[in-house]
Amino acid sequence: MKNVGINGYGTIGKRVADAVACQDDMQIVGVTKRTPNFEAQMAVDKGFPLYISAPDREDLFEEAGIKVTGTIDDLYDKVDVMVDCTPGGIGAKNKEVYAEKGVKGIFQGGEKHEQIGQSFNSFANYQDNWGADFSRVVSCNTTGLCRTLKPIDDLCGIKKVRAVMVRRGADPGQVKSGPINAIVPNPPTVPSHHGPDVQTVMYDLNITTMALLVPTTLMHQHNLMVELENTPSLDEVIEKLESTPRVVLVEANKGLGSTAEIMECARDLGRPRSDLNEIAVWKESLNIKDGELFYMQAIHQESDVVPENVDCIRAMLEMEEDPAKSIEKTNKNMGIM
Amino acid sequence: MKNVGINGYGTIGKRVADAVACQDDMQIVGVTKRTPNFEAQMAVDKGFPLYISAPDREDLFEEAGIKVTGTIDDLYDKVDVMVDCTPGGIGAKNKEVYAEKGVKGIFQGGEKHEQIGQSFNSFANYQDNWGADFSRVVSCNTTGLCRTLKPIDDLCGIKKVRAVMVRRGADPGQVKSGPINAIVPNPPTVPSHHGPDVQTVMYDLNITTMALLVPTTLMHQHNLMVELENTPSLDEVIEKLESTPRVVLVEANKGLGSTAEIMECARDLGRPRSDLNEIAVWKESLNIKDGELFYMQAIHQESDVVPENVDCIRAMLEMEEDPAKSIEKTNKNMGIM
CATH class of the missing domain: 3.40.50.720 (NAD(P)-binding Rossmann-like Domain)
Structure with missing residues (x-):
């Protein structure tokens, strides 16, 4: 012990x-x-x-x-x-x-x-x-990126990742942070630090990130564009992510179309503090086009x-x-x- | 007349x-x-x-x-x-x-x-x-994309565009739209309709877009990743955008680091309804990396x-x-x- x-x-x-x-x-x-x-x-x-x-x-x-x-x-x-x-x-x-x-x-x-x-x-x-x-x-954002990029890299190899990270402005219990009604490029420069941060644990990944803050407290949201070494079928990607621990696929058409609905569902799970430790990937968003995988995911910043x-x-x-x-x-x- | x-x-x-x-x-x-x-x-x-x-x-x-x-x-x-x-x-x-x-x-x-x-x-x-x-x-978003992509295409040719559109949830005067505290992939599928919409006026542009809604009313915000045919210097891009009508470069380090500050500046301009008809591009966000141009811009949805x-x-x-x-x-x- x-x-x-x-x-x-x-x-x-x-x-x-x-x-x-x-x-x-x-x-x-x-x-x-x-x-x-x-x-x-x-x-x-x-x-x-x-x-x-x-x-x-x-x-x-x-x-x-x-x-x-x-x-x-x-x-x-x-x-x-x-x-x-x-x-x-x-x-x-x-x-x-x-x-x-x-x-x-x-x-x-x-x-x-x-x-x-x-x-x-x-x-x-x-x-x-x-x-x-x-x-x-x-960090929570970097952990979220690794959770899904690692299995994808294992499945079919990654040539290059582009990601836009839409970050929550504050945690639910914070009252001194903003924005209340604005979108804030954060940083206003490109790339953001998230790409290099992923490289501290996925050493050879070619990744460029952009980040911004928005007026919400529930979750971060990521938009991923992943150029692949080999092109798998979409079903193979779905299977791979479904079998990856700490990743869950959610469906907008089952009432999980936003970070609010995902966290409402997490409250029903009955975990301490209604946390969602998993990364939620929108199943509908997964798409492969010209050898490039696109998807959107949500990150519970307080618990992942x-x-x-x-x-x-x-x-x-x-x-x-x-x-x-x-x-x-x-x-x-x-x-x- | x-x-x-x-x-x-x-x-x-x-x-x-x-x-x-x-x-x-x-x-x-x-x-x-x-x-x-x-x-x-x-x-x-x-x-x-x-x-x-x-x-x-x-x-x-x-x-x-x-x-x-x-x-x-x-x-x-x-x-x-x-x-x-x-x-x-x-x-x-x-x-x-x-x-x-x-x-x-x-x-x-x-x-x-x-x-x-x-x-x-x-x-x-x-x-x-x-x-x-x-x-x-x-639409306002498509107009915003065209305003900056057209001069860039004229300057150096565009191979491929990827864009993530962070959209305001409602206009300032709307009280029935959301979200109040959530990020909503909208659509939850990729690509969004914005890419094809750009192609109704820039017929041959290779563009893929992803879009989401966030709880703000002031402006849309776009994150652009543009693979170029020829790689200009960053100064050439800045010069081109500065000389393009209906596009303004704004600087976060001059107090214009968010959509709120940009619209506050627009109010000072004294136009009808405090509108900003121009597309505001964050100067600091402009960067060229491996033949790809990155930038962020803001769109006043009511007036552009x-x-x-x-x-x-x-x-x-x-x-x-x-x-x-x-x-x-x-x-x-x-x-x-």
Whole structure:
């Protein structure tokens, strides 16, 4: 049984904590929080030992009446790996502390690949992370791209990918981000960073991406144009994606014609927080034209990377050599399709 | 002086009426309205003779106290051309009536090319509409694509275009359309109709499009990937677009990083209804990579086709043989850059 700490019990951290807690080969020994908000209280209520990430903020937690087990300095000794879910940019600084304390660290997509030195996706490069001290689970968008591009590459080879990423402006619980009524090229330059980010785990993929923000909170949406080495039949592509874990085909004509309807369906699945860890590919959108595959997919930005964090723990702590077995185990315990 | 009627004084109709009224070689002799709403009253206030498009609705106008000049049947004799700005699908039915009455008709992008038999864009195929009885000004999105693709094709030849069209969910004044908080593949199939629609005016262009709806009302946004026959320098592309009428380059780093900021700038221009008839191309987004040009542009859906309607009148009524001269005249009178 491996011991896992979560540094930063926020949007991603609380989800990774639950995902780790439902595995049978790892457990949560502590989660950290900087601010004594409702999430901190709920961590305690769930039975996760709570540690304050900034020692000088003990007063705040005392005032808020939230009982803590200690500060982050008391947690390092207890963990085999720290999953760092702090806001983008903080993780890279934390890495130095983890190195000092002799603690392995898993970071999120908000960190730069260059600063962590290694990136992770369960399907693309699990084995390259075997025993690593530090790695970075690529962002929700990059994970979404890898989830479908890897099986397509396996099936028929990819010459070139072009993708336009339509990103949600904020998460459902965020009130300070925009836009409210605009489309924002983000970045306004081409290519966006997503292509190079995919290349941190699918090293040789030829990919160019463009990205923008729109006023919605539910999911990202991707538009993919994939030039293929060999042209399979559309049925072969559908079969391949249907048999790929963490990918689901959805049909607009069955009432799943938008990100809103997909997330409504996810609520019916009854998972924690009504999450959808799978990438949803619109079946109708799949089309092959002149050796090029077109499709559209939707990404639940808050949850798709969560199972990847669990697999990353197994790779870095040398718990399971076969990525397929880790993926299957993670999925089974989380109820993922 | 040619006499123009507007059938359907709504979002597009009222704008075309104003654009025609400010030219010196054509005038508005009547506009029609089906419903006695604020737009009907404003047409009267502006001095446009108002005709009821459905004779059985005279009571409604009388009740509303809106003074009309007659019904549409009284208008046919007075016009050299009727610009049909009725909702999509109605125009094709009206075409039969116009043919009976011996009146030329210009339709909007909501009609099908096949039903009208001819389509129009000022830059792409003005001369092919010389003396035509019926034509259709292609939709706002298609017009936006033509505005930038035509000069690029002229500059260096186009091998293949891929475009992802991020469409506004509703116009600012619409309250019954969605989405409020979702991304909607629309259509959920690939390709969308926009590619074939471009081909109704740029006949030989190899183009594939994907389209979706997002919760915004201000503008459409396009993401373009254009494989070129010959590779120019980026400066040559910028120069070409800067010298193309009805196209403006905008810079995110000058505070124009989104559709909201672009439309805020348009309000400062002081045009009727704060419209932006030009296509706004983000200068920073222009990039050439492996012989492929990438860029992003924004389209003011309510107004970009308006000057095209004016040019279409000149072509169909054989008023000006040279498209460049018509474009220049229209622009000068409307204050377009």
